[in-house]
Amino acid sequence: MAKTKTKFTCQSCGYESAKWMGKCPGCGEWNSLVEETLHKPARKGAFAHSSPTVQRKPSPITSIESENEPRMYTTNKEFNRVLGGGIVRGSLVLIGGDPGIGKSTLLLQVSSQIAKQSKVLYISGEESVKQTKLRSDRLGVSSDQLYVLAETDLEFISQTITELNPSFVVIDSIQTIYHSDISSAPGSVSQVRECTAELMRIAKTNGIAIFIVGHVTKEGNIAGPRLLEHMVDTVLYFEGERHHTYRILRAVKNRFGSTNEMGIFEMKETGLEEVANPSEIFLEERSAGAAGSTVVASMEGTRPVLVEIQALISPTSFGNPRRMATGIDHNRVSLLMAVLEKRAGFLLQNQDAYLKVAGGVKLDEPAIDLAVALSIASSFRDQPTNPTDVIIGEVGLTGEVRRVSRIEQRVQEAAKLGFQRVILPERNLGGWTIPKGIEVIGVSDIRQAIQHTLGK
Structure with a gap:
């Protein structure tokens, strides 16, 4: 009898080794290598090596006819926006989020809306069909075109999709699906990788839009190999606190639309x-006349969003002052505090700094720099900024305020919400129409911005 060959696979990054190691050389995780049995494809052209398309011969790109198939639209405009204007047929979309955040609820609602146009197959590997029915009753979801299946065997799922021929499929979740040709347990790197590859082939070959739900790790990343995010067409993250009512759906990868697009639910x-x-929503609970509070117009994909940035500066009780930030990179906070100390004369080296973006939004674009710096300056002086001001601009290490993109859209959003003044980079002035009822002030460095907002 032939000896069974095994390998050790890292469950975090997919690194493979012939022997067990305590620490993975690929990602540095401890105790993440799990023993798996090596397998051979049961038949020629097995699913692991199948092509995602039917095309077998190379063709000149000029001879290929482009498909102008209309997208599938839901009645949820926020969901359509995040996907770049609707669901693309033949696309494979991965959606991840914390347990209990509402991924299954969102996809069941979307399935019912698509079912008004064509057949939809909702496959649950974590709930029975009766449990799914209970959820649909609570959500008011009902349609003869919405089919529900409780199954985890990929071969049976593939056969069902072929027989039913739906236009939209939901897999909840990919970590519960397994293929019998692979000996490792469901949720392992090998199972997740190969099952996703087979689902991609089904989507591309038959023109079916497939949404797969992915579990997340304690760091907030989608569990499984990083290759999983590279294989799919779109990656969505569903964020928010379970104890708060608002949820944010964010696109971090999209082959058919803008990345970093955001929808609020x-x-x-x-x-x-x-x-x-x-x-x-983000500004409704803002306290007027509070020191350390500023409003910034940040671009989330193609949409300008006005968000409040709060700062609290207080003398430190320790040798090393603390730098804590929620929704902003703390390294950026340290950098801006160094610029304020060097270029504007603020003595911040013995001050603790706590910053937060109100509403649970994460901001990572350079245009928020000036608002963050002025929040810190306002809290340090214990002097409130004007509550009708919106502050936009990138701050350089020499203290200069640099131009930002899409300034007209940002200012229009501020005018629409009743703000009276916008402080922005001087180089952004000109070349666009200023909305009525709002004053625009251009600044060239951080000292000018402080003078306009806080005085001398």
């Missing part, structure tokens, strides 16, 4: 409802 008893104007 509110969790209610009847399910998720879209929030048409997120800027009002």
Whole structure:
């Protein structure tokens, strides 16, 4: 009898080794290598090596006819926006998020909306069909075109998709699906990788839009090999606190639309409802006349969103001052505090700094630099900024305020919400129309910005 060959695979990054090691050389994780049995494909052209398309011969790109198939639209405009204008046929979309955040609720609601146009297959590997029915009753979801299947065997799922021929499929979740040709347990790197490859082949060959749910790790990343995010067409993250009602759906990868697009939803008893104007939500609880508070117009994909940035500066009780930030990179906070100390004369080396973006949004674009710096300056002086000001601009290491993109859209959003003044980079002035009822002030360095907002 032939000896069974095994390998050790890292469950975090997919690194393979012939022997067990305590620490993975690929990602540095401890105790992440698991023993798996080597397998050979059961038949020629098995799913692991199958091509995602039917095309076998190379063709000149000029001879290929482009497909102008219309997208599938849902009644949820926020969901359509995040996907770049609707669901693309034949696409493979991965959606991840914390347990209980509402991924299954969102996809069941989307499935019911698509079912009004064509067949939809909802496959649950974590719930029975009766449990899914209970959820659909709570959400008010009902359609003869919406089919539910509780199954984890990929071969049976593939056969069902072929027989039913739906236009939209949901797999909840990819970590529960397994293929019998692979000996490792469901959720392992090998199972997740090969099952996703087979689902990609089904989507591309038959023109079916497939959404797969992925579990996340304690660091907030989608569990499984990093290759998983490279294989799919779109990666969505569903974020938010379980104890708060608002949820954020963010696109971090999209082959058919803008990345970093964001949609806001509110969790209610009847399910998720879209929030048409997120800027009002983020600013509705803002305290007028509070020191350390500024408003910035940040671009989330193609949409400008007004968000409040809060700062609290207090003398430190320790040898090393603390730098804590929520929603902003703490390294950026340290950099801006160094610029304020060197270029504007603020003595911050013995001050603790706590910064937060209100509403649970994460901001990572350079245009928020000036608002963060002025929040810190306002809290340090204990002097409030004007509550009707919006601050936009990137700050350089020499203290200069650099131009930002899409300034007209940002200013229009500020005017629409009733703000009276916008402080922005001087180089962004000119070449666009200033909305009525709002004053625009251009600044060239951080000292000018402080003078306009806080005085001398």
